[in-house]
Amino acid sequence: xxxxxxxxxxxxxxxxxxxxxxxxxxxxxxxxxxxxxxxxxxxxxxxxxxxxxxxxxxxxxxxxxxxxxxxxxxxxxxxxxxxxxxxxxxxxxxxxxxxxxxxxxxxxxxxx
Amino acid sequence: xxxxxxxxxxxxxxxxxxxxxxxxxxxxxxxxxxxxxxxxxxxxxxxxxxxxxxxxxxxxxxxxxxxxxxxxxxxxxxxxxxxxxxxxxxxxxxxxxxxxxxxxxxxxxxxxx
Numbered sequence: 001x002x003x004x005x006x007x008x009x010x011x012x013x014x015x016x017x018x019x020x021x022x023x024x025x026x027x028x029x030x031x032x033x034x035x036x037x038x039x040x041x042x043x044x045x046x047x048x049x050x051x052x053x054x055x056x057x058x059x060x061x062x063x064x065x066x067x068x069x070x071x072x073x074x075x076x077x078x079x080x081x082x083x084x085x086x087x088x089x090x091x092x093x094x095x096x097x098x099x100x101x102x103x104x105x106x107x108x109x110x111x112x
Numbered sequence: 113x114x115x116x117x118x119x120x121x122x123x124x125x126x127x128x129x130x131x132x133x134x135x136x137x138x139x140x141x142x143x144x145x146x147x148x149x150x151x152x153x154x155x156x157x158x159x160x161x162x163x164x165x166x167x168x169x170x171x172x173x174x175x176x177x178x179x180x181x182x183x184x185x186x187x188x189x190x191x192x193x194x195x196x197x198x199x200x201x202x203x204x205x206x207x208x209x210x211x212x213x214x215x216x217x218x219x220x221x222x223x224x225x
Contacts, residue, residue: 033212042116042202042215043156056212091156099144099163099206101213103156 002026004104006092012110013082021077021107025094031055032075033101034067035091043091049075082111114138114205118216126224127195133188133219135177135203145186146204146213147177156202162186173197198223 005024013019025032031050035043045059049069057067064082069075079086089108093101115138125131137143147159160171167179177188186203200220204213 035213035215040217042118042204042217043213045212045214048212059212093156099208099211100158100161102158103148105155 004092004094004102006090006104006107008107009105010108010110012112014112015082015084017082017111019079019082019109021079021090021109023075023077023092023094023104025073025075025092026096026102027073029094029096029102030072031095031099031101032069033093033095034075034077035093037089037091037106039088046077079109082109084111087111114143114207114214116203116205116214116216118203118219120219121217122220122222124222124224125193128192130191131189131193131197131221133201133203133221135186135188135216137184137186137203137205139184142207144206144208144211145177145179146206147171147175147186147188148202148204148215149199150202150218151199159188159201193221193223195223195225197221 007022033048034046037043047067048056052072064080067077089106091106093103095101117136119134145162148156149159160169162179170176175190200218202218203216
């Protein structure tokens with residue numbers, strides 16, 4: 001596609017539930033990033049993939065968060081046992097070798 | 113660890129006035145600097161970046177930023193703003209050209225007629 005796409009655009013869930021957020025990067029981009037943006041804050045890094053492998057997952061807040069990119073393209077961010085504090089906009093970005101990151105529109109997650 | 117400070121959370125200005133949005137980062141051996149813009153109800157877009165070379169970088173819509181190593185700053189400027197520049201601006205830093213970005217908290221620029 002022309003840009004990074006993310007689905008769903010909005011997700012409302014109940015505390016304790018499991019959610020999956022999907023990111024489709026720009027075709028051919030080898031690097032893929034997940035960020036989280038809470039209200040009034042800048043985006044906060046979560047995890048970075050180079051190809052299929054996680055090159056840096058130091059930003060994942062705890063073991064309830066996990067992300068995969070099995071074929072080096074689409075990525076899924078998975079959150080187990082959601083908590084109200086997980087409510088935020090989850091952003092995905094991809095980049096080619098020049099490092100210029102293109103961001104998707106985000107998924108707004110609300111945990112009730 | 114790297115950190116980014118945007119000193120102003122909100123900057124109101126009148127149309128055609130000059131504006132400066134301030135950004136300071138924690139020092140590092142090498143650093144790449146970025147400004148992203150987020151227009152209302154839209155995603156983040158790269159405005160300009162400094163990787164190496166000339167310390168003054170420009171965007172296509174009249175913004176410019178200057179990398180100042182001694183002051184660890186990367187302030188964003190525009191000599192004459194338009195209503196359409198109303199948006200939130202984020203400064204970001206990376207340790208490598210493909211590394212993750214560390215963002216500031218953002219500055220909301222509000223341009224009034």
